Amino acid sequence: xxxxxxxxxxxxxxxxxxxxxxxxxxxxxxxxxxxxxxxxxxxxxxxxxxxxxxxxxxxxxxxxxxxxxxxxxxxxxxxxxxxxxxxxxxxxxxxxxxxxxxxxxxxxxxxxxxxxxxxxxxxxxxxxxxxxxxxxxxxxxxxxxxxxxxxxxxxxxxxxxxxxxxxxxxxxxxxxxxxxxxxxxxxxxxxxxxxxxxxxxxxxxxxxxxxxxxxxxxxxxxxxxxxxxxxxxxxxxxxxxxxxxxxxxxxxxxxxxxxxxxxxxxxxxxxxxxxxxxxxxxxxxxxxxxxxxxxxxxxxxxxxxxxxxxxxxxxxxxxxxxxxxxxxxxxxxxxxxxxxxxxxxxxxxxxxxxxxxxxxxxxxxxxxxxxxxxxxxxxxxxxxxxxxxxxxxxxxxxxxxxxxxxxxx
Amino acid sequence: xxxxxxxxxxxxxxxxxxxxxxxxxxxxxxxxxxxxxxxxxxxxxxxxxxxxxxxxxxxxxxxxxxxxxxxxxxxxxxxxxxxxxxxxxxxxxxxxxxxxxxxxxxxxxxxxxxxxxxxxxxxxxxxxxxxxxxxxxxxxxxxxxxxxxxxxxxxxxxxxxxxxxxxxxxxxxxxxxxxxxxxxxxxxxxxxxxxxxxxxxxxxxxxxxxxxxxxxxxxxxxxxxxxxxxxxxxxxxxxxxxxxxxxxxxxxxxxxxxxxxxxxxxxxxxxxxxxxxxxxxxxxxxxxxxxxxxxxxxxxxxxxxxxxxxxxxxxxxxxxxxxxxxxxxxxxxxxxxxxxxxxxxxxxxxxxxxxxxxxxxxxxxxxxxxxxxxxxxxxxxxxxxxxxxxxxxxxxxxxxxxxxxxxxxxxxxxxxxxxxxxxxxxxxxxxxxxxxxxxxxxxxxxxxxxxxxxxxxxxxxxxxxxxxxxxxxxxxxxxxxxxxxxxxxxxxxx
Numbered sequence: 043x044x045x046x047x048x049x050x051x052x053x054x055x056x057x058x059x060x061x062x063x064x065x066x067x068x069x070x071x072x073x074x075x076x077x078x079x080x081x082x083x084x085x086x087x088x089x090x091x092x093x094x095x096x097x098x099x100x101x102x103x104x105x106x107x108x109x110x111x112x113x114x115x116x117x118x119x120x121x122x123x124x125x126x127x128x129x130x131x132x133x134x135x136x137x138x139x140x141x142x143x144x145x146x147x148x149x150x151x152x153x154x155x156x157x158x159x160x161x162x163x164x165x166x167x168x169x170x171x172x173x174x175x176x177x178x179x180x181x182x183x184x185x186x187x188x189x190x191x192x193x194x195x196x197x198x199x200x201x202x203x204x205x206x207x208x209x210x211x212x213x214x215x216x217x218x219x220x221x222x223x224x225x226x227x228x229x230x231x232x233x234x235x236x237x238x239x240x241x242x243x244x245x246x247x248x249x250x251x252x253x254x255x256x257x258x259x260x261x262x263x264x265x266x267x268x269x270x271x272x273x274x275x276x277x278x279x280x281x282x283x284x285x286x287x288x289x290x291x292x293x294x295x296x297x298x299x300x301x302x303x304x305x306x307x308x309x310x311x312x313x314x315x316x317x318x319x320x321x322x323x324x325x326x327x328x329x330x331x332x333x334x335x336x337x338x339x340x341x342x343x344x345x346x347x348x349x350x351x352x353x354x355x356x357x358x359x360x361x362x363x364x365x366x367x368x369x370x371x372x373x374x375x376x377x378x379x380x381x382x383x384x385x386x387x388x389x390x391x392x393x394x395x396x397x398x399x400x401x402x403x404x405x406x407x408x409x410x411x412x413x414x415x416x417x418x419x420x421x422x423x424x425x426x427x428x429x430x431x432x433x434x435x436x437x438x439x440x441x442x443x444x445x446x447x448x449x450x451x
Numbered sequence: 452x453x454x455x456x457x458x459x460x461x462x463x464x465x466x467x468x469x470x471x472x473x474x475x476x477x478x479x480x481x482x483x484x485x486x487x488x489x490x491x492x493x494x495x496x497x498x499x500x501x502x503x504x505x506x507x508x509x510x511x512x513x514x515x516x517x518x519x520x521x522x523x524x525x526x527x528x529x530x531x532x533x534x535x536x537x538x539x540x541x542x543x544x545x546x547x548x549x550x551x552x553x554x555x556x557x558x559x560x561x562x563x564x565x566x567x568x569x570x571x572x573x574x575x576x577x578x579x580x581x582x583x584x585x586x587x588x589x590x591x592x593x594x595x596x597x598x599x600x601x602x603x604x605x606x607x608x609x610x611x612x613x614x615x616x617x618x619x620x621x622x623x624x625x626x627x628x629x630x631x632x633x634x635x636x637x638x639x640x641x642x643x644x645x646x647x648x649x650x651x652x653x654x655x656x657x658x659x660x661x662x663x664x665x666x667x668x669x670x671x672x673x674x675x676x677x678x679x680x681x682x683x684x685x686x687x688x689x690x691x692x693x694x695x696x697x698x699x700x701x702x703x704x705x706x707x708x709x710x711x712x713x714x715x716x717x718x719x720x721x722x723x724x725x726x727x728x729x730x731x732x733x734x735x736x737x738x739x740x741x742x743x744x745x746x747x748x749x750x751x752x753x754x755x756x757x758x759x760x761x762x763x764x765x766x767x768x769x770x771x772x773x774x775x776x777x778x779x780x781x782x783x784x785x786x787x788x789x790x791x792x793x794x795x796x797x798x799x800x801x802x803x804x805x806x807x808x809x810x811x812x813x814x815x816x817x818x819x820x821x822x823x824x825x826x827x828x829x830x831x832x833x834x835x836x837x838x839x840x841x842x843x844x845x846x847x848x849x850x851x852x853x854x855x856x857x858x859x860x861x862x863x864x865x866x867x868x869x870x871x872x873x874x875x876x877x878x879x880x881x882x883x884x885x886x887x888x889x890x891x892x893x894x895x896x897x898x899x900x901x902x903x904x905x906x907x908x909x910x911x912x913x914x915x916x917x918x919x920x921x922x923x924x925x926x927x928x929x930x931x932x933x934x935x936x937x938x939x940x941x942x943x944x945x
Binding site for chain 1: 495497498499500519520521522524525528529530531532551553554581584585586587588591594595598599601602605606608609612613616617618619620621622623651654655658659662
């Protein structure tokens with residue numbers, strides 16, 4: 043680490059600025075691609091919940107594919123141009139990949155596009171071999187999710203590299219763009235965990251295990267990587283805003299099922315449930331980092347590459363963040379789940395607690411109106427285990443965030 | 452990994468169809484309101500999956516044919532809107548399309564025909580179960596392996612770049628220390644990726660195992676014999692054999708019988724008995740077994756459920772010798788023993804066992820060919836060579852039993868095709884609301900066994916589609932007078 047930092051101290055400003063200017067459009071393009079992909083994924087899930095029958099050419103599929111291709115092709119163009127026609131500054135701001143030159147984020151986008159493309163024939167065969175799946179978690183979908191995840195990470199890296207080289211107002215602007223991309227990053231986790239996040243499951247151990255094993259990682263990464271005082275909060279706020287916007291807007295469109303059996307006679311698109319309240323633990327993560335992992339992370343005009351001085355170590359921070367995440371998340375989500383499951387006020391457009399998919403039978407629907415009986419262990423024991431999980435992934439997230447702050451190319 | 456390797460190279464595993472053995476395609480001859488139609492439904496081998504539907508009609512004035520899948524539990528109200536079929540290019544009055552069968556269980560394809568004489572709907576019951584899984588084609592497997600290797604190599608390169616070069620400021624040299632550190636981190640990541648791939652393979656294997664566990668398997672009939680003086684009594688206890696239960700609804704009578712039981716001799720299918728056991732408990736059936744010599748037999752029993760599902764229960768049994776003269780327990784029981792090969796020859800009258808009647812294979816409407824819908828046409832004539840009028844036998848002008856010589860295919864046909872008549876009736880009753888909310892049918896209206904409006908001419912035909920090439924034996928049972936007579940034909944299907 044010291045080597046990189048020492049090396050940076052001697053960076054000629056012209057190199058960094060020239061490379062920044064010439065590749066900024068690519069960072070914005072990658073973020074737009076990530077937005078297309080995540081919106082498409084949400085729309086596609088909603089499509090399967092409402093209409094059911096789809097083809098390669100549904101608008102949701104096209105949006106996902108357009109996002110993937112936009113990220114992959116723009117990154118491919120950057121790689122070819124940098125390799126064969128790049129200025130010395132551009133080449134010096136790139137990493138080498140099998141002899142070609144491009145920023146790390148570009149390669150991550152290309153890799154993600156490749157994973158998405160690979161998942162397509164795999165998923166098609168999977169449907170032919172095992173039947174059209176009406177679920178999110180399957181091996182080909184996991185590969186697709188990894189590809190999508192990589193495109194979001196690629197967009198993050200491209201923007202990060204810009205942020206990490208920028209100063210003043212430009213750095214703030216890029217930090218906010220990063221926070222928006224962080225919202226997609228969180229959304230990717232949330233969508234993949236949809237099947238474990240049903241309202242009636244929110245008092246179960248599994249729900250707290252899966253959320254503890256994922257969201258602290260993403261939030262800690264964002265909190266350290268984005269040069270904002272309230273970085274995790276901003277990313278979580280973007281996540282919440284994206285999810286709510288899509289939940290409210292897509293539900294306005296008329297739709298009827300094209301597959302049967304139909305048990306819910308819907309007339310409009312069914313959208314995903316109310317977003318998880320990760321905004322609450324995100325605030326606490328930011329507070330912990332502000333107190334115990336002090337600037338220069340978010341000091342506006344300070345050299346962003348200085349070593350952290352006077353803060354706790356990563357593992358001590360993780361030991362604070364993990365339990366705090368689980369405790370504050372449970373304190374917020376538990377009563378909110380009670381509201382969603384039991385209160386008639388939760389029904390309707392605002393809280394969307396009656397977003398029943400067309401194939402949900404009346405008997406199954408009844409199970410969503412109550413929480414399943416608790417398991418043999420008290421929930422406190424499960425939350426304690428979840429805290430350990432959250433601590434472990436928080437440490438990974440903090441390390442990953444620190445790495446991200448150091449990405450220069 | 453072994454499981455994945457097996458997946459890569461396994462052939463398509465195909466098991467039995469629900470309503471019959473080895474013959475999953477549904478053929479229906481009948482009417483949709485005023486329009487005569489023949490409907491062929493080829494169910495998918497995986498569920499959810501796409502069924503192919505072909506509708507042929509003799510009516511030239513048809514304007515539109517549409518189909519919709521109706522799942523028993525959800526009824527017509529719970530089915531999606533219909534899809535309009537498209538005319539088949541190069542053929543007249545033939546329409547085709549596809550529909551999704553999304554759930555396991557009892558479906559009907561509702562075929563609605565619109566024309567100047569109004570609109571009419573035919574109900575074609577279809578069983579929906581996964582019966583196979585597709586192997587990964589070698590070419591696709593190779594492509595995926597290559598792409599997978601590229602992705603893994605690319606990922607490791609990303610890790611190396613991310614841990615090394617990407618951290619060096621633009622314009623700075625990448626030192627050997629940075630490279631060494633990047634290599635160390637990549638070296639640590641490689642086994643983690645291998646572990647992830649191994650986990651993915653185990654996951655795939657678990658998914659595959661779970662899928663195969665839920666493939667349809669014919670319910671089994673456990674056989675038990677009681678020998679006593681002039682009784683050779685067979686007691687059958689039906690049970691599900693698959694991980695899921697296909698029998699979740701009571702048995703209802705089809706053609707007035709709770710079960711149509713067929714015992715087919717294992718030795719080249721020379722012997723066949725068509726018996727009608729009595730239901731003594733919900734899934735227990737009892738019958739006397741007269742006539743047949745001792746030996747090993749295929750046992751096939753057709754039952755219909757109150758939810759419209761037609762099932763064939765199967766087993767192999769060792770029939771003990773009869774202790775004496777056994778009297779049939781049902782007056783409609785019949786049997787045949789024809790040890791010689793009797794090839795299907797068009798227009799060659801074949802004497803039936805009694806009354807001077809003959810049965811003639813009238814030739815198909817097309818050359819016999821596997822996987823092609825065709826008519827198996829027969830003509831029953833008296834001693835003067837005149838086509839006779841038939842009496843209803845179990846409510847039908849005729850019954851045909853088709854069995855592949857190796858026992859891999861069994862089906863019980865009627866002039867209306869492969870569908871159980873009672874399945875159509877129960878779907879129609881359900882549409883009228885003649886069921887309770889739990890799906891229990893009000894069965895009193897099933898008393899009638901006669902097919903109203905069916906032709907009882909001695910020219911009788913059975914629409915069918917042989918599922919595969921091979922050697923088959925056909926028994927055709929008709930009732931030209933007071934006795935049921937059986938014609939036997941052996942056929943080689945190319």
